Every structure is written in structure tokens, then in C-alpha cells.
Amino acid sequence: MSLPDDSRYLRGGPVAQRIIVAVREDAKIAKAEGFPPKLISITVGDTDAVDVYVRNQRAKAQLAGIDFEERRFPATITSGELEAAIHGLNADPRVTGIIIQRPVPAHISVKTLQAAVHPLKDVEGMHPASIGNIVYNQLDLAPCTAAASVELLRETGLDLKGLEVVIVGHSEIVGKPIAFLLMSEGATVTVCHHMTRSVAAHARRADALFVAVGKPRLIKADMVKPGAAVIDIGINSEIGPDGTSRIVGDVDTDSVKDVASWITPVPGGVGPITVAILLRNTMVALSRQHALYESTYGTADRLAAE
Ligand SMILES: NC(=O)C1=CN([C@@H]2O[C@H](COP(=O)(O)OP(=O)(O)OC[C@H]3O[C@@H](n4cnc5c(N)ncnc54)[C@H](OP(=O)(O)O)[C@@H]3O)[C@@H](O)[C@H]2O)C=CC1
Ligand SMILES: Nc1nc(=O)c2c([nH]1)NC[C@@H]1CN(c3ccc(C(=O)N[C@@H](CCC(=O)O)C(=O)O)cc3)C=[N+]21
Structure with missing residues (x-):
């Protein structure tokens, strides 16, 4: 659809573009430091709105230099199987962020899946421990x-x-x-x-x-x-x-x-801005993981090297 050139329209494209340019810079630096960003999308079943979202996630992640992978599961999968898949991704050091696409089939609780994602990999801010941040005015990673x-x-x-x-x-x-x-x-x-x-x-x-x-x-x-x-x-x-x-x-x-x-x-x-912010959140998650890694191992390693 092409819109008339009317200043009443609040267009998302330019805002999204600004965000993606900044994300691309961050991703370049993170890669050089040995922390390449990687986003995993989990889809269960089939929904039109999800398909549009995932298609755009893939396209914009590529533009921003973020590795993107979609894991698609059939609507018949059990909650236990999905939780096991999420735990596997939590434990994989190559994975920066995990997004659970909504809706999920009725027999699965989306809340349980969101709670299964490690809070440091929760790029939507939907883990019960993350969503509280916005109540406390900590707004750097919001849904x-x-x-x-x-x-x-x-x-x-x-x-x-x-x-x-x-x-x-x-x-x-x-x-x-x-x-x-x-x-x-x-x-x-x-x-x-x-x-x-x-x-x-x-x-x-x-x-x-x-x-x-x-x-x-x-x-x-x-x-x-x-x-x-x-x-x-x-x-x-x-x-x-x-x-x-x-x-x-x-x-x-x-x-x-x-x-x-x-x-x-x-x-x-x-x-378009939703997609850009998901990528920005992936970089926020990465920098938190990076900081934790450094405080856990980095100093010790550097001291050992000196
Ligand atoms: N642009 C984007 O980036 C995104 C777009 N979406 C889209 O936004 C829409 C909403 O998504 P989501 O929030 O996930 O949907 P949900 O179905 O989870 O929520 C819909 C909300 O609308 C309320 N509601 C239903 N009917 C009425 C009504 N007649 N009058 C007032 N409120 C009503 C419901 O209230 P109650 O619970 O009380 O029934 C519920 O709170 C969808 O079209 C979705 O595809 C979603 C995410 C991202
Ligand atoms: N956990 C979760 N988080 C979500 O945020 C979420 C979700 N699940 N499930 C599905 C809905 C839907 N949604 C969209 C986001 C962007 C576009 C988008 O990029 N739209 C563009 C492109 C349209 C096109 O390509 O045709 C636009 O509106 O211009 C679409 C849909 C996020 N959702």
C-alpha cells in the first residue's frame, strides 16, 4: 500500500532504520570482541501475524549483522518438549537471545515457556523477573x-x-x-x-x-x-x-x-520498529552477558596473563 505524502502519518520506517544502523555498529564491535550475536525464534504452530513478524526478523537481522535462526515446532508438541528445547538454548553459549512467538496452541502455557527462557537471554523482557523492571522504571530492555x-x-x-x-x-x-x-x-x-x-x-x-x-x-x-x-x-x-x-x-x-x-x-x-527494537534488545542482552562473563572470568584471565 502506498500512502499519500501526509505529515499526519507517523511512519515507522525511518525510526526503525535509525535503530538498525546503531545495532549494526554494536554487532560489529561485539563480533570483533568474540561475542557474535545470535537470535533464536521459536514458533509453535501457524499464525499469519507471526509469519509476517518472523519474515521481517530474518531480513532485518541479516541487515544488522545478527545471526538469526527460526525453530519451528508442530502444534502437537508437548510443553515438556518445548521446555527441554528452551533449556538446551539457555545452555548454548552461542545463543544470545530467545523469542517465543505468540500465540502458542491452547494446550501450552505461554507463561511457562517465557519463564523457561533464561532471564539473560530474554530479549522480549517477558520473563516474570524481567517484566518487573519496567515497573521499577528500568527501561533499557522492554517488550x-x-x-x-x-x-x-x-x-x-x-x-x-x-x-x-x-x-x-x-x-x-x-x-x-x-x-x-x-x-x-x-x-x-x-x-x-x-x-x-x-x-x-x-x-x-x-x-x-x-x-x-x-x-x-x-x-x-x-x-x-x-x-x-x-x-x-x-x-x-x-x-x-x-x-x-x-x-x-x-x-x-x-x-x-x-x-x-x-x-x-x-x-x-x-x-517495523518492533522488529528493530527486538534486535536492539538482543544487543542489550549480549552486553549484559558480556559484562557477566568478564566479571566472572575476564579479570582473572587478564591477571593470569600479566
Ligand atoms: N505491531 C506489532 O508489532 C504487534 C502487533 N500485534 C497485534 O496487536 C493485536 C493485539 O495483540 P495482543 O495484545 O497480543 O492480543 P491479545 O489477544 O493477547 O489481547 C487483545 C486485548 O484486546 C482486548 N479486547 C478484546 N476485544 C476488545 C474490545 N471489543 N474492546 C476492547 N478491548 C478488547 C482483550 O481484552 P480481554 O483480555 O479482557 O478479553 C485483550 O486485552 C493483534 O492484532 C496482534 O497481531 C501484537 C504484537 C506486536
Ligand atoms: N512474542 C511475540 N512478540 C511479538 O511482538 C509478536 C508475537 N509474539 N506474535 C505476533 C505479533 C505480530 N507482530 C508483528 C511485528 C512486526 C510486524 C511487521 O514487521 N510488520 C511490518 C511489515 C508488514 C509486511 O511485511 O507486510 C509492518 O507493519 O509494516 C508484524 C507483526 C509481533 N508480534
């Missing part, structure tokens, strides 16, 4: 989509302090971490979900509206305050008028763009 969405809001130049923010969707991986990230920035945050009495009434008060539900065109123009920033996080596959599959968000962009001052396109908005 990727949440961090990407906040990064796009910053592009508006709006002052986040005291900003009225409404988030629609409260998943652990998107809605809740966005709320914590924005609270850290001083925004006033309201979180809506399927039990909220009137999502529209809340949404209409928002200076910045984040939507992560997974329902095409859920947010219409009459739910948006004139002049608001609308961050559309949804990635939904649907069949377009020409009969081919296409990706759309959760916002009815055609009507909302006439009301909002800023809107993120889908594709081309949050998605």
Missing part, C-alpha cells in the same frame, strides 16, 4: 511492541508529562507494558479491555490513543478526539477487495485520519 509504540508517540513531539493516554487492549505483551512505560514518562494512563463499559467514551478523551486488540476497524472516527495521536498496533490479515491477502490494523484509518492529527499506518507504522 518490543510496547517500546516501539512509545517510540512512535515520541515522534509527534508531544510532551508526555500529564498527557491523557488511553490504551485499548491489556495483554501482557502489549497493552500492560505500554501503560507502565507511559506512567514512567509521567502520562496519565487509562487502560480499556473487553469488560470496559464504553471504550468509545474513554477513547474520545485521549490525547494519545493506543489500540492493540486484533479487530480490524474497531476504532472509528467518532471514537477519536480531534487532534489526537492514534497509534494502531493491530496486525490482522484479511482478504482485500482484489481477492489477495493484506494486513490491516485495528483502526479505521480512512475515516480516523480526518480527525486525528497523527496516525500510524498499517503496514509501515509500529511493526
Whole structure:
């Protein structure tokens, strides 16, 4: 889809590009120091949104100089088998980071899998020990989509302090971490979900509206305050008028763009930044592992050599 050249569109491409350039520099240095970064993606079963994400992870990891490997498992696999595979990756010193693609089949608990990833290899910040960091305002490694969405809001130049923010969707991986990230920035945050009495009434008060539900065109123009920033996080596959599959968000962009001052396109908005932040998180994880390695072995080795 090509978008008109309209400053209301908050495009993710340039932001993602900036991040990837910095990651590439870091990856080059890490390789020279003998710590080549390697990211492993674990997919269980088949989901369109995951396929898009993994395809872009592979492409951008290659651009950034990060080794990328996808491990695909059938939907019939047991939780025990997956946990064993994760433990193997935890123990493999060549593996820097592990991402568990969501969703996983109903008979498997994604929480159990996330808890099985070693916190030092948790590049999404989803281990129960990692997710607490954002509650304590330690924001250098946050869940990727949440961090990407906040990064796009910053592009508006709006002052986040005291900003009225409404988030629609409260998943652990998107809605809740966005709320914590924005609270850290001083925004006033309201979180809506399927039990909220009137999502529209809340949404209409928002200076910045984040939507992560997974329902095409859920947010219409009459739910948006004139002049608001609308961050559309949804990635939904649907069949377009020409009969081919296409990706759309959760916002009815055609009507909302006439009301909002800023809107993120889908594709081309949050998605590319999510991928870039995953790669940046891989480098943050690597530098933590490197620091631990040095404090455990490095000094001793250097002393021995002198
Ligand atoms: N762009 C990107 O980088 C990413 C995009 N996504 C996309 O974002 C979307 C959401 O993903 P994710 O958070 O993982 O999804 P989940 O299905 O885990 O969460 C959806 C959330 O929406 C809430 N919800 C459902 N129906 C309504 C409704 N009618 N009104 C208000 N809230 C509602 C649910 O509430 P409750 O739990 O109470 O039912 C839940 O909190 C998907 O389209 C996904 O593909 C996801 C990750 C990354
Ligand atoms: N553990 C986990 N973490 C996730 O963050 C996660 C997940 N599981 N499961 C699936 C969803 C979906 N998701 C996408 C991220 C980026 C694009 C993306 O790169 N989109 C581009 C490209 C679109 C295209 O190539 O057609 C865009 O929107 O412009 C898509 C989808 C992350 N998710």
C-alpha cells in the first residue's frame, strides 16, 4: 500500500532504520570482541501475524549483522518438549537471545515457556523477573511492541508529562507494558479491555490513543478526539477487495485520519520498529552477558596473563 505524502502519518520506517544502523555498529564491535550475536525464534504452530513478524526478523537481522535462526515446532508438541528445547538454548553459549512467538496452541502455557527462557537471554523482557523492571522504571530492555509504540508517540513531539493516554487492549505483551512505560514518562494512563463499559467514551478523551486488540476497524472516527495521536498496533490479515491477502490494523484509518492529527499506518507504522527494537534488545542482552562473563572470568584471565 502506498500512502499519500501526509505529515499526519507517523511512519515507522525511518525510526526503525535509525535503530538498525546503531545495532549494526554494536554487532560489529561485539563480533570483533568474540561475542557474535545470535537470535533464536521459536514458533509453535501457524499464525499469519507471526509469519509476517518472523519474515521481517530474518531480513532485518541479516541487515544488522545478527545471526538469526527460526525453530519451528508442530502444534502437537508437548510443553515438556518445548521446555527441554528452551533449556538446551539457555545452555548454548552461542545463543544470545530467545523469542517465543505468540500465540502458542491452547494446550501450552505461554507463561511457562517465557519463564523457561533464561532471564539473560530474554530479549522480549517477558520473563516474570524481567517484566518487573519496567515497573521499577528500568527501561533499557522492554517488550518490543510496547517500546516501539512509545517510540512512535515520541515522534509527534508531544510532551508526555500529564498527557491523557488511553490504551485499548491489556495483554501482557502489549497493552500492560505500554501503560507502565507511559506512567514512567509521567502520562496519565487509562487502560480499556473487553469488560470496559464504553471504550468509545474513554477513547474520545485521549490525547494519545493506543489500540492493540486484533479487530480490524474497531476504532472509528467518532471514537477519536480531534487532534489526537492514534497509534494502531493491530496486525490482522484479511482478504482485500482484489481477492489477495493484506494486513490491516485495528483502526479505521480512512475515516480516523480526518480527525486525528497523527496516525500510524498499517503496514509501515509500529511493526517495523518492533522488529528493530527486538534486535536492539538482543544487543542489550549480549552486553549484559558480556559484562557477566568478564566479571566472572575476564579479570582473572587478564591477571593470569600479566
Ligand atoms: N505491531 C506489532 O508489532 C504487534 C502487533 N500485534 C497485534 O496487536 C493485536 C493485539 O495483540 P495482543 O495484545 O497480543 O492480543 P491479545 O489477544 O493477547 O489481547 C487483545 C486485548 O484486546 C482486548 N479486547 C478484546 N476485544 C476488545 C474490545 N471489543 N474492546 C476492547 N478491548 C478488547 C482483550 O481484552 P480481554 O483480555 O479482557 O478479553 C485483550 O486485552 C493483534 O492484532 C496482534 O497481531 C501484537 C504484537 C506486536
Ligand atoms: N512474542 C511475540 N512478540 C511479538 O511482538 C509478536 C508475537 N509474539 N506474535 C505476533 C505479533 C505480530 N507482530 C508483528 C511485528 C512486526 C510486524 C511487521 O514487521 N510488520 C511490518 C511489515 C508488514 C509486511 O511485511 O507486510 C509492518 O507493519 O509494516 C508484524 C507483526 C509481533 N508480534
